[in-house]
Amino acid sequence: xRTINKYTLLVLLIFVFSACGEDWLDINQDPNNPxxxxxxxxxxxxxxxxxxxxxxxxxxxxMVFTRQIYDLSESQYTQDPTTYSNDYDxxxxxxxxxxxxxxxxxxxxxxxxxxxxxxxxxxxxxxxxVDLWGDLPFSESLNGEEVRSPEFTSANTIYDALLTxxxxxxxxxxxxxxxxxxxxxxxxxDLEQWTMAANTLKLRLYLNLRLVDPQRATTxxxxxxxxxxxxxxxxxxxxxxxxxxxxxxxxxxxxxIEYVDGDKDYYMSNYFMYNLIKKxxxxxxxxxxxxxxxxxLDFETTPCSNRTDCVYGLLxxxxxxxxxxxxxxxxxxxxxxxxxxxxxxxTFGVYPIGGEYDDNERDEAGQGxxxxxxxxxxxxxxxxxxxxxxxAKITLPGVTVGETVEAYxxxxxxxxxxxxxxxxxxxxxxxxxxxxxxxxxxxxxxxQEFSDAEGNNLKLNVVIKEKYYSLFGNGMEAFTDLRRTGxxxxxxxxxxxxxxxxxxxxxxxxxxxxxxxxxxxPPALDTPIFWDIN
Numbered sequence: 001x002r003t004i005n006k007y008t009l010l011v012l013l014i015f016v017f018s019a020c021g022e023d024w025l026d027i028n029q030d031p032n033n034p035x036x037x038x039x040x041x042x043x044x045x046x047x048x049x050x051x052x053x054x055x056x057x058x059x060x061x062x063m064v065f066t067r068q069i070y071d072l073s074e075s076q077y078t079q080d081p082t083t084y085s086n087d088y089d090x091x092x093x094x095x096x097x098x099x100x101x102x103x104x105x106x107x108x109x110x111x112x113x114x115x116x117x118x119x120x121x122x123x124x125x126x127x128x129x130v131d132l133w134g135d136l137p138f139s140e141s142l143n144g145e146e147v148r149s150p151e152f153t154s155a156n157t158i159y160d161a162l163l164t165x166x167x168x169x170x171x172x173x174x175x176x177x178x179x180x181x182x183x184x185x186x187x188x189x190d191l192e193q194w195t196m197a198a199n200t201l202k203l204r205l206y207l208n209l210r211l212v213d214p215q216r217a218t219t220x221x222x223x224x225x226x227x228x229x230x231x232x233x234x235x236x237x238x239x240x241x242x243x244x245x246x247x248x249x250x251x252x253x254x255x256x257i258e259y260v261d262g263d264k265d266y267y268m269s270n271y272f273m274y275n276l277i278k279k280x281x282x283x284x285x286x287x288x289x290x291x292x293x294x295x296x297l298d299f300e301t302t303p304c305s306n307r308t309d310c311v312y313g314l315l316x317x318x319x320x321x322x323x324x325x326x327x328x329x330x331x332x333x334x335x336x337x338x339x340x341x342x343x344x345x346x347t348f349g350v351y352p353i354g355g356e357y358d359d360n361e362r363d364e365a366g367q368g369x370x371x372x373x374x375x376x377x378x379x380x381x382x383x384x385x386x387x388x389x390x391x392a393k394i395t396l397p398g399v400t401v402g403e404t405v406e407a408y409x410x411x412x413x414x415x416x417x418x419x420x421x422x423x424x425x426x427x428x429x430x431x432x433x434x435x436x437x438x439x440x441x442x443x444x445x446x447x448q449e450f451s452d453a454e455g456n457n458l459k460l461n462v463v464i465k466e467k468y469y470s471l472f473g474n475g476m477e478a479f480t481d482l483r484r485t486g487x488x489x490x491x492x493x494x495x496x497x498x499x500x501x502x503x504x505x506x507x508x509x510x511x512x513x514x515x516x517x518x519x520x521x522p523p524a525l526d527t528p529i530f531w532d533i534n
């Protein structure tokens with residue numbers, strides 16, 4: 001990516017120019033390890049590497065697990081140690097390693113702003129990895145020059161360390177730094193926004209702990225709400241925005257995969273689309289782009305034409321009628337062969353991958369269309385913060401500060417719609433603003449649904465389901481919510497499961513083959529992560 005190329009170029013230039021000077025043999029200065037100007041190159045390299053890996057297989061496949069999109073193998077729960085090797089290895093070898101370099105070099109130079117930011121990034125990255133894989137190399141990791149086979153640290157111990165690491169980061173951000181924070185692709189060097197992200201990350205960790213340590217979760221969440229320094233505005237969302245460049249190719253990875261003429265890897269999930277249409281969700285034309293019409297289908301390309309066990313099949317043939325026309329997707333786990341429907345199946349829209357807004361033109365989605373791939377990967381958002389607080393208020397009686405559940409529920413829905421609309425309007429000139437009356441009607445319906453729900457479990461289902469629809473593009477968080485809460489409760493079963501529903505991801509084959517301290521045998525994939533005690 002661009003930042004990595006810059007770093008390599010800088011090192012080469014320093015070597016060349018230093019070699020031309022009279023003092024190029026000065027043994028006190030290593031021209032290949034410049035002391036100044038590297039942090040502002042390593043930091044964006046770490047941010048880019050993390051964003052790339054967190055939008056590849058681990059994100060795509062968890063979107064399949066949570067029925068947002070469809071892929072045959074993953075919707076049948078087929079996985080092995082090679083499935084996520086690139087992402088697992090890359091997160092350690094590139095993004096986490098580079099974050100650690102920023103921490104170490106920044107500490108030496110007393111560039112505490114860089115140190116604090118890198119610690120927040122490291123804590124967030126590790127938290128996602130723990131939630132996906134469980135126990136991981138931690139205390140002995142990121143030091144491959146000296147430790148070839150790092151010990152695995154228990155997942156709950158890592159969680160404790162991450163909470164401590166975030167507190168260290170917050171302290172670092174308050175210190176006077178010797179350098180100006182430059183090269184920050186997330187917040188442009190705004191330390192106040194990084195502080196909000198750090199506190200919102202703590203909220204996420206405490207919420208994940210609520211089943212195994214409710215008192216700690218309650219105390220921590222009350223403190224965070226009272227402190228009032230969480231992400232509370234969409235402008236402060238912790239996210240990475242890709243660009244539209246082809247050389248280097250820094251577009252959203254899903255755009256690179258799906259916006260190829262005549263070649264699509266995924267279907268949209270019939271469950272996901274059905275519910276968006278049924279509830280008249282204003283985000284629908286931003287999320288889903290229809291390439292074709294139902295009248296272009298034949299027997300071979302009509303969803304579930306050769307099966308009788310599909311829940312949805314062709315959406316226009318359900319109770320949706322005309323409203324479902326053109327939303328050509330797949331039922332979860334449908335093992336039917338893949339027909340030649342690349343040019344007519346529904347695909348990703350303008351949000352979050354930077355594709356096309358659905359203005360009913362029904363053209364095949366291809367390179368250069370819509371937002372040209374300048375989409376986002378949302379890590380922690382204003383909407384997520386509101387939904388997390390709504391869940392905390394329902395499930396932890398001791399969380400007594402803050403707003404009502406209903407207020408947080410409405411806030412989360414409106415924040416999500418505002419974010420989706422803003423991204424869509426910025427990326428695709430054909431996008432149209434959402435109808436305010438439609439937004440109000442949607443919010444009113446959800447609040448009524450919440451009011452009608454009897455008991456905390458059903459009320460929590462309403463909240464998590466709304467959070468689920470706001471998380472389109474971040475399957476990792478939806479997967480964590482599903483395992484922690486069991487909701488949304490109406491997710492359809494796989495039509496042809498080849499294995500039990502996974503509760504974790506398999507370790508990288510590289511880790512298993514080269515680290516003598518890797519678990520042997522590794523845990524079964526239906527073994528819960530430590531906080532998952534539903």
